[in-house]
Amino acid sequence: MSPRAAASAIQPYLRLEHVVKRYASGGPAAVDDVSLDIARGEFFALLGPSGCGKTTLLRLVAGFERPDEGRILLDDADMAGVPAYARPVNMMFQSYALFPHMTVAQNVGFGLKQDGLGRREIAPRVAAMLDLVKLGRLAARKPHQLSGGERQRVALARALIKEPKLLLLDEPLAALDRKLREETRFELVRIQRRIGITFLLVTHDQEEAMSMASRIAVMSQGKIVQLGTPPEIYETPANRFVADFIGTVNFFTGHVAGTDGPLLHVFCPDAGAVFTVEHEPLAAGADVAIALRPEKIALEAPPAEPGRNRLVGRIAAIAYRGDASSYEIELATGRTLRATLPNTRRRAPPFAVGQSIGLAFEPGACVVFRP
Amino acid sequence: MSDAFRRRAVLALPFAWLALFFLVPFLIVLKISLAETAIGVPPYTPLLERGEGGWSLHATVANYQFLFSDSLYLRAYLNAIKFAGVSTLVCLLLGYPMAYGIVRAPRAWRGLLLLLVILPFWTSFLIRVYAWIGLLKGNGVINNLLLATGLIHEPLALLNNAFAVYLGIVYSYLPFMVLPLYAQLEKLDPALLEAAADLGCRPWQAFGRVTLPLSLPGIAAGALLVFIPAVGEFVIPDLLGGPDTLMIGKVLWDEFFTNRDWPVASAVAVAMLVLLLVPMGFVRRLLQEETA
Numbered sequence: 028m029s030p031r032a033a034a035s036a037i038q039p040y041l042r043l044e045h046v047v048k049r050y051a052s053g054g055p056a057a058v059d060d061v062s063l064d065i066a067r068g069e070f071f072a073l074l075g076p077s078g079c080g081k082t083t084l085l086r087l088v089a090g091f092e093r094p095d096e097g098r099i100l101l102d103d104a105d106m107a108g109v110p111a112y113a114r115p116v117n118m119m120f121q122s123y124a125l126f127p128h129m130t131v132a133q134n135v136g137f138g139l140k141q142d143g144l145g146r147r148e149i150a151p152r153v154a155a156m157l158d159l160v161k162l163g164r165l166a167a168r169k170p171h172q173l174s175g176g177e178r179q180r181v182a183l184a185r186a187l188i189k190e191p192k193l194l195l196l197d198e199p200l201a202a203l204d205r206k207l208r209e210e211t212r213f214e215l216v217r218i219q220r221r222i223g224i225t226f227l228l229v230t231h232d233q234e235e236a237m238s239m240a241s242r243i244a245v246m247s248q249g250k251i252v253q254l255g256t257p258p259e260i261y262e263t264p265a266n267r268f269v270a271d272f273i274g275t276v277n278f279f280t281g282h283v284a285g286t287d288g289p290l291l292h293v294f295c296p297d298a299g300a301v302f303t304v305e306h307e308p309l310a311a312g313a314d315v316a317i318a319l320r321p322e323k324i325a326l327e328a329p330p331a332e333p334g335r336n337r338l339v340g341r342i343a344a345i346a347y348r349g350d351a352s353s354y355e356i357e358l359a360t361g362r363t364l365r366a367t368l369p370n371t372r373r374r375a376p377p378f379a380v381g382q383s384i385g386l387a388f389e390p391g392a393c394v395v396f397r398p
Numbered sequence: 399m400s401d402a403f404r405r406r407a408v409l410a411l412p413f414a415w416l417a418l419f420f421l422v423p424f425l426i427v428l429k430i431s432l433a434e435t436a437i438g439v440p441p442y443t444p445l446l447e448r449g450e451g452g453w454s455l456h457a458t459v460a461n462y463q464f465l466f467s468d469s470l471y472l473r474a475y476l477n478a479i480k481f482a483g484v485s486t487l488v489c490l491l492l493g494y495p496m497a498y499g500i501v502r503a504p505r506a507w508r509g510l511l512l513l514l515v516i517l518p519f520w521t522s523f524l525i526r527v528y529a530w531i532g533l534l535k536g537n538g539v540i541n542n543l544l545l546a547t548g549l550i551h552e553p554l555a556l557l558n559n560a561f562a563v564y565l566g567i568v569y570s571y572l573p574f575m576v577l578p579l580y581a582q583l584e585k586l587d588p589a590l591l592e593a594a595a596d597l598g599c600r601p602w603q604a605f606g607r608v609t610l611p612l613s614l615p616g617i618a619a620g621a622l623l624v625f626i627p628a629v630g631e632f633v634i635p636d637l638l639g640g641p642d643t644l645m646i647g648k649v650l651w652d653e654f655f656t657n658r659d660w661p662v663a664s665a666v667a668v669a670m671l672v673l674l675l676v677p678m679g680f681v682r683r684l685l686q687e688e689t690a
Contacts, residue, residue, distance in 0.1 A: 090595075110600075111595040111596055113598075124589035124592065125593075141594075141599055141607075185597070
């Protein structure tokens, strides 16, 4: 073990050190000074909007692109100068990139055949891998005879069969319909646990990242803006970008009106109210932004007496989603905000459009950002 | 108007075209090939004749028997197939890297490069073949240049031989190889090559296991587009090959216009068509397997 690895918080298996990638020399960096340690056996997600550099980072690890600066180490081996075909890394492509002229079994066995293994060694391993992804009965089919979900599993099997040190997944569920996507999430996690290979997932879908990954790096404009477990990223976003990108959020801007022990009173003009939030003391008059998630707001009709963190509004619109409903609520100031409530009862919707309604939230429900 | 009717009407047009401009002329040629030469206009006997006992049929396979009796025809066929086959192979070996290069060129360049491939078509085929005479002949541009630079001391025999015929065919038909190959290679998803590399293929291995098998339909289309017209090629062997070059297209021409033996010429044409059906059927099967 290198002394550096011992010093770091986690035992790094994949280590990125100050990686920079520019597509045009002197142009903007697609990946801008990214350092990252991923542990062995982790299910790690790179999450960000399109164009944030997450796919470029994945391609750098795969060896399809070369970094302009920095180092990529896998299991203590420097990957510089190691071409894609020689890296102990396999990738599952967003388009799946299945070979159209080969059967499912030939696609899955491609990597083994390339390594010079004989038919006798390849056949049982292909069969076992097809079993793992539940595709045994389709071994003789060609890719164009498969459904989207089946193709996705062929791509996974093909990438796993060489037992790579690291599996890269580029938007693996993007081409699937919603229901299949949800099932496949559990399936991917199950397979990852079973075979123990380190997964590095790239996705723009925060739900996908949060439901599968053990840790997430949120990327924006080539940089990692936050690194943490899914609850850390969701409940304590590091900045407004992360709060806004992950899930839905109501933002209020205001200035500090006073301090009260662990609490901060913030006057928010657009809400026409003082918010009491948990935060370390700040100087009076300091500008802050407050983020409040829709599910952290309680609704009550008729509105209760005004009090701490209580607002009154009118329901402007309701989006019924089955398991829950989203309410758009207009405050007296004209400012609208979003609240979400699970539909716990089958009949009688709890609220109606146009109804006057009270909003309440805990001081701990708010996240405070300093500009 | 029903959908079925409309569909049939749309299909009827190409069928009518093929029937009118391919099937009917072919039947006329077939008819002439079964007749005997006669002095007159047209210079062959009628197939059906009205005599005293009503209509009578005059058909003979003597012209086809004649093709087998004289080894000239067989040699001319085999020579034509050899010329066309070798030229097709050379076109493939030249055209594949060209098409691949154009596909891989920056997007802004591709249009220009394709235009350059098609550019020769803007000049008449005949004029371009004549131009090669000017380049290849004993005191032509190439020989004069080589003599002037002192590389050679007497002119090379570049014209009136097999080399000139190969050169002419490859030069003339190369675009017909490049264009279908380009169309095929352009469809190839670059992610497939990345996937092959990811699974352990060096670039040349990825070419062999992915690019080449997936470009087979383009290779087949290009090979047919070069091979079939090259087999019947008449102008190039006549102008560049000199009197000793034997190709079936030239024999056909001589039978029609020099000997005025239309029935034998027609028999040569029919035999040539039958001969070409073999490679076409082979390629058709290959393509069907590919898409199966």
